[in-house]
Amino acid sequence: MQTILSSETGARSQNVLPEKRSITLTINGLVHKLELAPWTTLLDALREYLQLTGTKKGCDHGQCGACTVLVDGKRINSCLTLAVMKEGSEITTIEGLANENGLHPLQTAFIEHDAYQCGYCTPGQICSAIGMINEGHAKTLQDIRELMSGNICRCGAYSNIVDALQEVMKIDSNETV
Amino acid sequence: MNNFSYSRPEDLNSALGELTKREGAKFIAGGTNLLDLMKENIERPSHLIDINHLGLNTIEATADGGLRLGALVTNADTAYHENVVTHYPLLSQAILAGASAQLRNMATNGGNLFQRTRCYYFYDLATPCNKREPGSGCGALRGYNRIHAILGTSDQNSETACIATHPSDMCVALAALEAVVRVTGPAGERIIPFADFHRLPGNEPWRDNTINPGELVTAIDLPPKGFSTNFAYIKLRDRTSYAFALVSVAVALEIENNRILDARVALGGVAHKPWRKPEVEATLIGQPVSEANFQAVAEALIDGAKGYGHNTFKIELAKRAIVRALQQAAKLEPTA
Numbered sequence: 001m002q003t004i005l006s007s008e009t010g011a012r013s014q015n016v017l018p019e020k021r022s023i024t025l026t027i028n029g030l031v032h033k034l035e036l037a038p039w040t041t042l043l044d045a046l047r048e049y050l051q052l053t054g055t056k057k058g059c060d061h062g063q064c065g066a067c068t069v070l071v072d073g074k075r076i077n078s079c080l081t082l083a084v085m086k087e088g089s090e091i092t093t094i095e096g097l098a099n100e101n102g103l104h105p106l107q108t109a110f111i112e113h114d115a116y117q118c119g120y121c122t123p124g125q126i127c128s129a130i131g132m133i134n135e136g137h138a139k140t141l142q143d144i145r146e147l148m149s150g151n152i153c154r155c156g157a158y159s160n161i162v163d164a165l166q167e168v169m170k171i172d173s174n175e176t177v
Numbered sequence: 178m179n180n181f182s183y184s185r186p187e188d189l190n191s192a193l194g195e196l197t198k199r200e201g202a203k204f205i206a207g208g209t210n211l212l213d214l215m216k217e218n219i220e221r222p223s224h225l226i227d228i229n230h231l232g233l234n235t236i237e238a239t240a241d242g243g244l245r246l247g248a249l250v251t252n253a254d255t256a257y258h259e260n261v262v263t264h265y266p267l268l269s270q271a272i273l274a275g276a277s278a279q280l281r282n283m284a285t286n287g288g289n290l291f292q293r294t295r296c297y298y299f300y301d302l303a304t305p306c307n308k309r310e311p312g313s314g315c316g317a318l319r320g321y322n323r324i325h326a327i328l329g330t331s332d333q334n335s336e337t338a339c340i341a342t343h344p345s346d347m348c349v350a351l352a353a354l355e356a357v358v359r360v361t362g363p364a365g366e367r368i369i370p371f372a373d374f375h376r377l378p379g380n381e382p383w384r385d386n387t388i389n390p391g392e393l394v395t396a397i398d399l400p401p402k403g404f405s406t407n408f409a410y411i412k413l414r415d416r417t418s419y420a421f422a423l424v425s426v427a428v429a430l431e432i433e434n435n436r437i438l439d440a441r442v443a444l445g446g447v448a449h450k451p452w453r454k455p456e457v458e459a460t461l462i463g464q465p466v467s468e469a470n471f472q473a474v475a476e477a478l479i480d481g482a483k484g485y486g487h488n489t490f491k492i493e494l495a496k497r498a499i500v501r502a503l504q505q506a507a508k509l510e511p512t513a
Contacts (some may be wrong), residue, residue, distance in 0.1 A: 018182035038183035038225065041212070061213050062280060074253075074282045080212050081283065084183055085205070085227055132278065137257065149418035150277025 023087050027052065028096025038084050043067045045083035046093060054094035054123045058152070065151035068124035068131070069093050075131025077150075094123035097130075106130065109164035117155035125151045129165050141166060178215045185227040189361065189393070192228050197363060197391050199224045204393060206249055207283040209276075210292050217300055219293075219309060233287075233395055236260065242401035245359075248287030248394045252347065253278070255286055264403035267429055270410040271350035277419050287394040290348060290358065290374065293385065294341035294449075295421055297321065307382045312336045315382075323487040324423065327495070328448040330483065331378040339382030340485060343375055343450050344421050350410060352451035353427040353443040356399050362392030375450030382449075404429035404441070409505040411498050412445075422446035424495045426502040437461045437470075442478060442503070447495055454478055466507045468500065475499035 020035045025045065034049055043060070046052040046069070055078060058066030062080040069078045070092040097104035106126050109115070116122045128151045132138050138147050144165050145158075153161065166173060186192040196202050201223035205211055214220040233249040236258050244265065246255055255261055256272035276284065298304045298316030305314030315338035317325050325340040332338050351371050358369045375386050388394070407430035414420040425445035431438040440461040444452040457477040464470050475496040482492045504510070 017180050021183070038181060039178045039215075061216065062209055062277075065277065065279060068279055075279050076283045077209070077279045080209050080280075082183070082205075082208065082212070082225075085185075085208070085229065128279065131282070135253075135257075135278070146418050147278050150279045 021084060023084050025050075025083065025086060025091060026089070027091045028093060029090075034083070036083050038082065040083045041079055042069070042081045042083045042086055042091070043078040046078065052093050052095055055127075056120055056123055058120070058124075063152070064121070064124075065128055066121050066124040068128045068151065070127055070131055070134075073131070073134050075128050092127070092130075094127060097126065104130075105168050106164065109168050110161075113160045113164040113167070114157070115160040115164040116153070116157050121151060121153045121155075125153065125161055129168075132165075133169060138169065139171070141171060144169075144171070178212075179218070179221045181222055182224045183227065184224070185230055187230050189231050189233075189395070192226055192231055193362060193391065193393060195224075195226050196393070199226075202226055204228045206285040206288045207251065209280050209284045210288065214293060218302060219300065228393070239398060244399040246286050246397045246399065248396055249285050251282055252276070252284045252286065252289060253281040256281065264405050265350075265354065265399055266405055267403075267408040267410055267427055268347070268350040268354060268399070270408075271346045271412075271425075271427060274410060274412045274422075274425070275346035286347075286397055289345055290386070290394060290397075292343070292345050295344045296325065296341040299341060307337055307339050308341055308378075308385075309383075311381075311383045315339055317341070318485060321487055322485045324421065324446075325485060325488045326448050327482040327484055327488060327491045328444075328452050328479070329377040329450070330448075331380070331382055332483075332485075334380075337378070337380045337382055339378035339449070341378070341382070341449060342446055343385070343448070345451075346410075346412060346422065346425060346445060348375070349425055349427045349443045349445035349451045351397065351399075352453055353429045353441040354399055354403070355441070356397050358394055359396040359398060360388060360392045360394050362389060364389070366395075368398075371451075372453060377449050385449075402431075402439075404431065404439075407432050407506045407508070409502040411502045411505065413494060413498055424491055424498050426495075426498045427451075428499075428502040428506040430503070430506045432466060432507060435466050437464050437466060437507075440474075442474065442499060444478070444495060444499070447482075447491060452478075466509055468504065468509065471500045471503040471507075472496075474503065 056066040058064035060079045062077040067078040071089045203222040205225045233247045235247045237245050256269045298306045304316040326342045330340045356371045358374045409428045412422045412425040422445045427443045429441040440458045
């Protein structure tokens with residue numbers, strides 16, 4: 001007779017799914033308790049279980065950057081990490097950037113500079129830009145282009161994205177690169 | 178992705194014990210390569226052991242004047258670490274030439290060593306691949322092989338053929354710096370010189386490295402000599418950022434009064450492991466810095482290279498990249 005296995009038992013030889021686990025995620029300052037299978041990515045947890053659909057699924061392989069979120073202030077690809085691995089971390093998504101004073105300065109700058117067309121990559125671009133600013137290594141427009149290369153924009157709004165970042169970062173616009 | 182169970186041990190011995198105890202279990206750290214391979218059904222672990230809570234996350238000076246890079250320090254934290262930037266700028270530059278900022282924030286030093294090849298046929302389950310499915314053949318040998326190896330390949334026997342490359346930039350610098358990999362496992366702790374960590378495909382292309390089952394990389398040790406004055410990392414690729422190398426070159430030189438005292442040249446994108454020929458590097462020692470000497474070294478390093486059609490351009494590209502990197506490291510103005 002087959003018995004239900006606990007999550008502590010290997011799954012390969014059994015036709016029984018490992019149990020879902022109770023996990024606690026802190027997202028945009030709110031604590032969420034979820035029952036998730038171990039193979040749920042952080043991206044799928046956000047979109048499918050928490051209805052935080054601002055974070056986008058582009059390639060689902062870490063190649064496009066649409067799923068970029070901040071974990072403890074650092075930008076990562078949420079498609080290439082498991083939700084269960086991020087218990088105890090502070091996660092920030094695009095939904096967590098605006099506050100009672102209005103939009104985040106980067107959100108305002110993206111609107112003013114028309115830094116998107118379809119908008120699908122925009123949440124990832126903005127979260128990535130916040131991560132880049134936190135890292136503190138971008139000093140020039142060339143640095144911005146290099147350090148934002150993990151975010152693809154298929155509409156090709158790159159020049160306006162760089163303009164928006166340049167304004168928020170107060171980088172000299174006379175630089176010719 | 179297949180279904181799997183998950184655990185998060187808090188100490189090294191528990192992690193090693195779990196790996197031995199559970200058939201089909203794998204360690205996960207940054208997950209940037211493993212989860213991608215799992216989504217492609219190339220890796221199908223029954224259980225993941227999350228090693229992110231074992232410590233191993235510091236960079237510390239060693240007694241001999243070198244630097245110990247914890248296996249779980251991220252690639253980004255390593256590349257921007259003050260001691261690495263100052264004393265091992267070759268390593269810093271190589272790391273920053275790879276992947277994207279997001280991936281470098283996740284990927285760990287230990288994990289970087291275990292990256293699998295980006296050969297299209299390895300990734301495509303509908304095609305043969307001796308690395309993924311031993312004995313099935315090699316799709317790349319007579320297929321589309323622009324990104325593939327030109328040195329140290331296995332191409333004589335269809336059941337062991339493999340012309341895959343190792344994709345890492347970081348490992349090319351670690352090879353040039355002669356780092357040492359510290360591993361621990363059921364038989365205790367041991368150290369593996371970097372040149373012996375990765376392997377050529379030979380008759381077992383499914384084996385990327387010489388680590389034993391049940392072992393875990395705990396740290397990478399850098400020797401005291403960092404070559405922080407005369408070094409270069411040149412990476413050539415199809416776009417200028419966020420792409421794997423077609424050819425990359427790490428050069429580390431020690432120069433006094435225009436004489437070369439020590440020389441290291443490691444190549445990426447051309448073989449199943451970072452490519453070095455210490456006997457060729459030795460011919461530079463005692464020689465003056467000169468383009469003619471660098472050209473001779475480039476010829477000797479690439480000697481025996483073999484193209485497979487789409488990747489034949491790499492032979493000439495690699496020679497020119499070696500000369501350019503040596504010139505840049507020696508601060509010699511390129512003539513072309």
